[in-house]
Amino acid sequence: MARMVGLASLRSSRPGPDPGPHGRVPEAPGQARGGRNRAAVWLALAAVTFLSGCASSTSWGWYVIDPRTPSGWTNIKFLANGMGATILISLIASAISIVLGLLVALPGLSNRWGIRLINRVYVEFIRSIPLLPMLFWVFYGLPIIFRSMGLDIPIDPFWGAIITLAISDSAFTAEIYRAGIQSIARGQSEAAQPIGRSYAQTMRYVILPQAIRRILPPLANQFIYIVKMSAFASVIGMQELTRRANELVVTEYRPLEIYTLLILEYLVLVLLISAGVRWLERRMGSDERG
């Protein structure tokens, strides 16, 4: 929004102060009715103040991403092209994390403490490592370990980012699974005893279908978290959204506009995910109610 209004005012504003459409807005307080109206007026005033800053001047330079100029359009395309990598990294990392998380969660539900210990050690250890150091360790450190084992497995920025995000997230996913599975009443697995031939069948046909529905919202949270944390991949040279923004800032010297657009790109991505998850929740929710 801010960008669009900013762009719209470009023509008139660049030569001098903008008397333009904003001039009428201060009359709004006269029309205020009740608290909600007053709040709307204050919001409008704040927006006007903010935008007149954009419009007036030297501090904003939206031309750098103005789609009507060839260079602006090129810049926008350059920035948006990182979207594919961000989405792909996030999707693959989440998929791995969702499988890995379940594999880590299951030992945590065992009756035997020795088996539960596997889960505890993994979760406590992995979730204590900050993402950035883990990223450095995987990208710069892991290939050395591979080489010392005689394996020639290069780790490029793409897979380095995925491995790091997936492992780091799996500890949280595991805890989500454990909570979800434990929240299914004990009677469900008791009733499944004579019916499922094995633990795996009880899990697959009785417990997990119910647990998944409950843990969908926190899993979606984790997915959004991964999308945002994928920005860290920029520091190991992955050409995703943030990396591209950084590179453009270095050549254009317009951090404010470019990072604003970057934030909006993440906003759009996350809103789309939210909408998708809501749809999925509705579908699965109605499933249970019949």
Next chain:
Amino acid sequence: MTDTAIEMIGVNKWFGDFHVLKDIDLTVGAGERVVVCGPSGSGKSTVVRCINRLEAHQQGTIRVDGIELTDDPKSVAAIRSEVGMVFQQFNLFPHLTVLQNLMLGPVKARGLSRAEAEARARKYLDRVKIPEQADKRPGQLSGGQQQRVAIARSLCMEPKVMLFDEPTSALDPEMISEVLDVMVELALEGMTMVVVTHEMGFARKVADQMVFMDAGEIVETGPPAQFFEAPRSERCSKFLSQILSH
């Protein structure tokens, strides 16, 4: 099937320090109906849950249809496949339809084809008199209907023994009789049943043997006529006067 369906000899069980079952001896003949009653916390549910290993006993011997119940998962699986269980809280699977609830066991554990399993499921839904609810979800049914589905779900596994753990305690009063009617019919067909319940009318009608438990012990057993008319122990007569007085 041997003449003895269930045999418990000197069974002891503790929950931590709490001695919940004390030297339980109980024999249930094939085709026999045993009703277990007693005050809450007396261990009657635990007895039933030990029979299909939902709880493990620590001392003594339990045999079901001649198979001894041990830590060996094979013995546990063998016994569970012969024993059906109906719970107080129904424990139907809420994410599946009634028909799917009934078909899951026969398809997954018994290896029936879907068509065979569906035919069997519909047969038992008829038996519990709710064939029209096949495609609903448990949440759409009344408590009485849910419990009848739960009974049908157990019957679909064609067990040799049926265990009932307070099957009517979670039901509204007007729904109790529809569940008891199904259970009476089952009893008349010769099913071996162990029923934990306070429904003494049902007990008089179908029980071959009454068992009264208190504080983890079997205090008194006997045929219903003698049990209700002339209880030998004071604890039992006091309990009966309490639950029969209203």
